[in-house]
Structure formats: C-alpha cells, structure tokens
Amino acid sequence: MYPSGRMDAITTSGLTKHYRHRELPIHRPGRPVSGPVGALEDLSIVVREGEIFGFLGPNGAGKSTTIRLLLGFLHPTSGSANVLGLDIVRDSVAIRSRVGYLPGGIALYDSLSGERLLDYLGELTGRPSTRRAELVDRLELSARTLRRPVRDYSRGMRQKIGIIQALQHDPELAILDEPSEGLDPLMQRAFYAILDDLKAAGRTIFFSSHVLSEVERVCDRVAIVRRGRLVALQNVASLLEHRKRNVELRASEGDLPRLEGVAGVSGIARTADGRLTCQLEGDVGPFLAALAGHAITDLTIEPAHLEEAFLELYEDVEPDGAAGAPPAPSTAVAAP
C-alpha cells in the first residue's frame, strides 16, 4: 500500500509452477519427460495500480502460466501472489469479480448472438456492464452485427467481443493476453486509445504480448520472461534508452570523424562509398562532440525499438542461443 492509499495491483513472490507430465500444456510427441517440468520459476514482480504493464516473452516462456496462476486456473507449486490485495489461492473468486480477462485466442459460444453472449457473460460477472455501449461504439460493432450469431463472425470481430466482455463491467484490473490479435490497424489504434482512457481512469492493465511494437506503444513498464524465469523488469523508456541505435553518416570529401574510443560508440565500419556506420548506446553527447568540426553532409540515427532491445537482452542471457539448454539463472533488472 502506498502512502496515498494506492496499492499494488499484482504482487508475486517466488511464484513457481511445475507441471506433472500429464498436465503439460504443450504436448511434445517423442520427447520423454521424467518428473515435474518447470513452467515458471521463482517469479517476483510488482504491478502498480494504474499502470499498463507489459508481460513479454516468446511462446512457452511462462506468460500464460503466470496469468492462469493469477486467476486461479492453476495452483502454485511454491511462492505466493496477491491480486488487488487478495491471495490468489484463498480469494480466487473475489479476485475474478474485480478482474476482466481476455484469454489468448478466445473461444466463444458460437450459437449465441454477440449481444446475448455479452449479456450472459455480464450476468455471470454479476456487475453492471457500464462500459459496454462505449466499447461497442469505439470498436465499431453495429447493433446489426451484435444480433448475428458469433459463428458468423470474423476473427477480428470475435476479438472485439473478447475485448468487450473483458472490459464491459469496468474492472479494476484487466488481464489481456495478446489483445490486439486479429484486429486491423485502425481497430488496433482504437483499442490503444481505450487502454489510454482506462489508464487515465486509474485502471490497471496487465498486458501479455509478443508484439513488441504495441508493448512499446502502450506499456509503462515491461517484464520479460524466458523459459519461466524473469529476465528483466524495466520501464519501457529505460529499456529503450540503453538500446543501441544504428547510425549512418556521410561527410564531404572523405572527412569522416574518428569515432574509435568515443563513449557509447561501437561497431564502427567505413564503406568504399564514403559512408560510416556504427552503433550508439546511451548518452549521445560524446558522439556529437566527436562530429564537431567535420563536414557532415548526412546523418541518420534510427530510433530505438523495443524489439531490438528485447533481442539484445536475449542475446545477453543466452550467448550460445542453444535451444533446449537449461534455464539461465534469473537476471532480473528491476527499475525503481
């Protein structure tokens, strides 16, 4: 609890989940498994109230396992977690009354109309669907569309229904697993705007994705998991700040600056046509100072993208990149 009365929306402490063989979520034919298989190891994170928190990782990294633990679908092997101040084991039902959840690749009751389905899920939630009209409008679902059976819906329309069912009762915390999957670019934009508004209204969003550009667009902080372990936990801005930017410059009459030894500059290469390329990390001051006095005719610095930061981070913790290697020890970097 913060002095202002705000609390952490999610806290996990050493949260661990091992599957017995028969419970493995991914069947791997021909691969014998002896004993329990670790799906999540010692996860400790804090999601603050009112933030949009990105939860990143490749398929099988432990993202869905974490979400399913938080919602009570799975029981932790060890460790503990609280959602909105409630224990995930003891208070699972109370948690779900205050949380909206969009599962990845959501399956819906095909025989119902969109409207009836939303009514039904709203009745089960037991809270008034105060946001439904607004969400239907912003995601451009017409009344006529909502009267059609869900089996006639396209993938994008199903995803819109999934988003509405998760948010229609204005939950304090929304847990969204790959939420923009199947949405066209215009609808993705509308969805991001909805998230911005939810955040402005003080709602917390826990956002699982492997689409890094959207995480970069909407999230305040990200946690990155790999093979069930937390690899990093940082502000998006901080993660981008430490990423290497690609630089290309040209100078008149071959007056290229000497960048060797300049702080933050690496990977320097000169081409036969008089270009210089390098990588720049951190503060740009020393780099700009090194350019002073040179007749630079063109300079391009590509903005940092989370995707590259993400890949760099992975390269750091898995230098050999060997699949099937044992999990690296947790190297989480927690931002303040």
Added chain:
Amino acid sequence: MNWPLFGHLWRSQRTKLAIVALAMAAWNAFLPVIYNAFGAQMQKLVDSGVIPRQMADFGGADVFSLGGSIALGYLHPISIILVSIFAIGFATAAVAGERERGTLEVLLARPLSRRTVYVTLLAVTLTFIGLILVAASIGTVIGSAIAGVLDQLPIERLPFVWVNGLLLWGSFAAIGLAASVSFDRFTPAIGATLAIVIVSYFLYVLGSLWPDAKGLEPYSLFHYLSTREILGGTVDVLGFGLLAAVGAVAIAWALIEFPRRDLAAPS
C-alpha cells in the same frame, strides 16, 4: 448454484430436450399397446417352447404383463440411448467438452467457484433426466389409455418408478460428470463413462439370459432398476440406497477433484 449458468444451459439444450422427451414418451406409450396387442400370442409362443423362457423374460421385463412391458420400456436399448443423450452425452461434455473448445476459460474467468459450476451442471443434468423420465411416465399413461388397460396401471406407483429411474441415470450422469472434470478432453471422458455403462448393461443382459451368469447381475447398476417390482407394490429400498451411494461417491470425487486440479491452457 448459479442461475445465469443454469438458464444458459437450459436455453442451449431445450430443443434437443423436447425432441428426446417426445421420443421417450412415444416409446413408452408404444409398449402398453404392444402388450395389449401381442402379449397373449407371445405368451402362447413362450409356453409352446419355441422361444426360450429367458429370452422372453429379460430382467423382469416382458410383454406378457403391463408391468413387464413398462419395465421393458425402461430397459430397452432405445430407452437407454435416449436417456444417455443427456445422462452421458451432456454430462461428459459439460466440463471436458467446454475445456476442449476453450469456452471453459471464459466461464471460469467469472467469479464462480468450480464447485458452484459443478453443482449447477449436476442440477441441470438431473433436471434434464428428470424431465425425460416424466415424459416416459406420461407416455406410459397415454399408451395404457390408448390400449384400454389404464385400469391395470397403478398410477400412484409411477412416482417411485420415476425416482428409481432418476437414481439409476443420475448415478451414471454423476459418473459422467466426474469423468468430465477429470479429463482435459471430451473423448476419454465419454469413453470411460460409456465403458462403465456398457459393461454394466452387458453384465445385466448376461445375468438375465444365462442362468450360470446370474451371479453377475448384482454387479450391474441396471439390476437395481426394479420397475416391474415397484409397479407390483414392492420397493427395493436397498437397491435405491445402492444407486444413491454410487451417485454420491461420484459426486464426492468430482467435488474434490475439480477444484484441486490444474487447468492448463487448452492446446
């Protein structure tokens, strides 16, 4: 118990339920008519020895008496298939089927405990079975009236027949639901339940038709469906209790297993 879930299941199954109930009523109306039309001739055939006595007296069911023909209505494969549509098909699909389709995820994301979900599913299944058996009783009365043998029918005993049928099929449904909460996929859940029903029926048929195998009959739950005896004025309380106990064990298993098991992401 959750009423929105109950209502949703009722609405989604009511057409199928109406068709099955009508078919069950028609089937049970048909047997008193058969008894009235052919009972005497069949009795003569059996008495002549052309048909072995065991073939004509299948577990207390026959077409020589009104009680026997009504009992045949409940024990005949047609009746078993009709009731199984809900007692086995619906019950086993209730959790495992939803899980396989991925819709269980959406349901359990709501503030419902798994026990509440289970109790609601059990209540819905028992309601469906109960209504099908009510339709069977109505069919029996209509058929008896059509055949002109209504005066032979002890109508006041029909509620006991209904309870007996509900206990038998409720026990199978409880086993089906227990399988449904225990498996991730529909196929093994229905496979395990059907195996239990088929083995039980096989033991019953074998015990009825083959005197040397008579000792196997009590191991079949169908043995405790005593329609003819009930209509004759005898209620096998022990049999009722045994069916209830089997159902209770299956319910207890599901109430323990469903909340404690992990529900990994559908693959």
